[in-house]
Amino acid sequence: MSQRRRHPRTAHPELLLILGSGLTVVLIVVIVAALLIREHASTLQAATRATTNIAQLINADVLRNVELYDLALKGLIAAKQREDLAQVTPSIQHLVQFDLSTAAPFKGEVLLLDADGTVIADSSTLHPTPRNFADRDYFQVHVREPQTGLFISRPFKIDCDCEQVWRMAFSRRVSGPNGEFIGVAVATMRLAYFDQLFSTLTIGNSSSVNLLNNRGILLAQQPLLERDMIDKDLSDRPNFKRILREGMGSFQAISAISGKERLYTFTNVGELPLIVVVALSSDDVFAPWRRAALLTSGATGILCIGLLWLTWMLRRELRRRFRAERVLSELAATDALTGLANRRTLDERLRLEWDRAQRSTEPLTLLMIDVDHFKAFNDRHGHQGGDEALRTVAQVIGSNIRRPADLAARYGGEEFAVVLPNTDAKGAWLIAEHIRSSVEHLPRVAGDQRPITVSIGMSTWHKRSGTPLEALLLSADQALYEAKHTGRNRIVDADGL
Numbered sequence: 500m501s502q503r504r505r506h507p508r509t510a511h512p513e514l515l516l517i518l519g520s521g522l523t524v525v526l527i528v529v530i531v532a533a534l535l536i537r538e539h540a541s542t543l544q545a546a547t548r549a550t551t552n553i554a555q556l557i558n559a560d561v562l563r564n565v566e567l568y569d570l571a572l573k574g575l576i577a578a579k580q581r582e583d584l585a586q587v588t589p590s591i592q593h594l595v596q597f598d599l600s601t602a603a604p605f606k607g608e609v610l611l612l613d614a615d616g617t618v619i620a621d622s623s624t625l626h627p628t629p630r631n632f633a634d635r636d637y638f639q640v641h642v643r644e645p646q647t648g649l650f651i652s653r654p655f656k657i658d659c660d661c662e663q664v665w666r667m668a669f670s671r672r673v674s675g676p677n678g679e680f681i682g683v684a685v686a687t688m689r690l691a692y693f694d695q696l697f698s699t700l701t702i703g704n705s706s707s708v709n710l711l712n713n714r715g716i717l718l719a720q721q722p723l724l725e726r727d728m729i730d731k732d733l734s735d736r737p738n739f740k741r742i743l744r745e746g747m748g749s750f751q752a753i754s755a756i757s758g759k760e761r762l763y764t765f766t767n768v769g770e771l772p773l774i775v776v777v778a779l780s781s782d783d784v785f786a787p788w789r790r791a792a793l794l795t796s797g798a799t800g801i802l803c804i805g806l807l808w809l810t811w812m813l814r815r816e817l818r819r820r821f822r823a824e825r826v827l828s829e830l831a832a833t834d835a836l837t838g839l840a841n842r843r844t845l846d847e848r849l850r851l852e853w854d855r856a857q858r859s860t861e862p863l864t865l866l867m868i869d870v871d872h873f874k875a876f877n878d879r880h881g882h883q884g885g886d887e888a889l890r891t892v893a894q895v896i897g898s899n900i901r902r903p904a905d906l907a908a909r910y911g912g913e914e915f916a917v918v919l920p921n922t923d924a925k926g927a928w929l930i931a932e933h934i935r936s937s938v939e940h941l942p943r944v945a946g947d948q949r950p951i952t953v954s955i956g957m958s959t960w961h962k963r964s965g966t967p968l969e970a971l972l973l974s975a976d977q978a979l980y981e982a983k984h985t986g987r988n989r990i991v992d993a994d995g996l
């Protein structure tokens with residue numbers, strides 16, 4: 500008989516099941532990944548909006564206070580240029596000169612320096628202490644560059660015993676009637692102003708708010724990421740160069756100080772040479788998203804594993820069902836006594852091979868085999884002995900049918916049939932002779948002197964014969980009849996009749 504092969508109906512549903520489940524898992528993963536990516540972008544967008552709002556709030560506050568200091572300087576310069584001010588008492592002069600400076604928050608000293616840098620007026624006293632600041636940057640810049648407007652100095656420490664008291668200075672040039680340089684108006688501000696302003700903002704422990712001038716000097720930072728950060732030159736840092744180049748906006752980059760990724764949002768303070776930078780730690784920004792992503796990914800993973808497990812269980816159940824169906828199909832196609840194909844299977848297979856032979860014009864041979872004197876044998880040994888003899892003969896026939904396309908079947912009673920596709924009369928005769936000889940040489944049944952033998956009739960269809968299938972069956976049956984009536988234990992070819 501032909502070898503057993505996996506039924507094509509088994510593989511097809513399994514393949515569809517695996518492909519369907521695989522595609523479902525892939526779609527779930529893709530959809531969840533897309534949602535997480537979109538949520539990541541939304542988180543970044545929300546953080547950017549929040550830092551932009553913070554930067555704008557700082558921008559507005561700093562700009563307003565710098566304008567107050569600038570207003571105080573302009574008032575001091577205007578009082579200096581009044582000719583009638585010399586006619587009043589020193590206390591009135593002092594009041595007029597520094598009247599506008601009282602509104603400036605975190606104010607330090609407001610000074611008027613002459614052309615040599617010597618203090619000639621001090622907001623804190625009617626009689627200023629003789630001091631000279633000609634070497635300071637806020638004085639030298641107006642000497643070198645007459646067109647400089649409001650100048651903002653680098654941070655500096657005041658000359659006192661106080662610890663870490665940082666200030667910065669705002670200065671303007673004082674010109675005479677003919678535009679000549681006659682001095683500088685200076686106002687100092689304590690940097691504690693920025694510490695107080697920045698400390699009111701909630702931005703995370705690993706994040707910072709920074710104020711720099713356009714030369715890259717750090718004026719204020721809250722909280723301080725390192726010691727001695729104030730007055731540090733950051734102009735050579737790639738992040739500052741990008742900030743200076745773009746003017747305002749946001750970007751993600753690695754911090755040169757902490758080595759961690761940060762979200763930088765920055766803006767210029769009006770027309771002033773100041774830049775506000777809000778640097779949020781990416782860990783702080785995306786911490787909620789990471790927690791949600793972890794939970795979502797875990798739930799998705801469990802769902803996908805569960806789906807694959809159910810697919811595996813269903814696949815196993817399908818295989819079990821198909822095995823059961825195959826067994827039932829084989830039982831329906833197999834003769835229960837001999838294990839060969841039954842009559843129904845023989846008819847279907849013979850029709851199939853006949854149609855194939857018509858298309859390919861290859862020969863097709865049919866053997867009809869009958870056990871000789873089986874009725875007498877059955878009478879001598881009983882039905883059980885007869886059944887055993889039929890099983891033995893069937894095994895011999897099956898062992899001589901080796902090609903997958905060949906078929907051995909029980910035709911009925913003690914009669915068998917063998918379908919041999921692509922086999923001419925000569926090849927079929929050799930097979931028939933092997934069967935006849937093998938049966939004849941079977942061990943004899945105890946108490947029986949006669950061997951079991953078979954008679955075989957064969958008929959071959961080839962393209963020259965042109966006979967129908969019914970004629971092939973009839974001629975093979977006639978050849979078998981001839982073999983039985985001419986001595987038995989022999990082969991008769993229908994073409995020789």
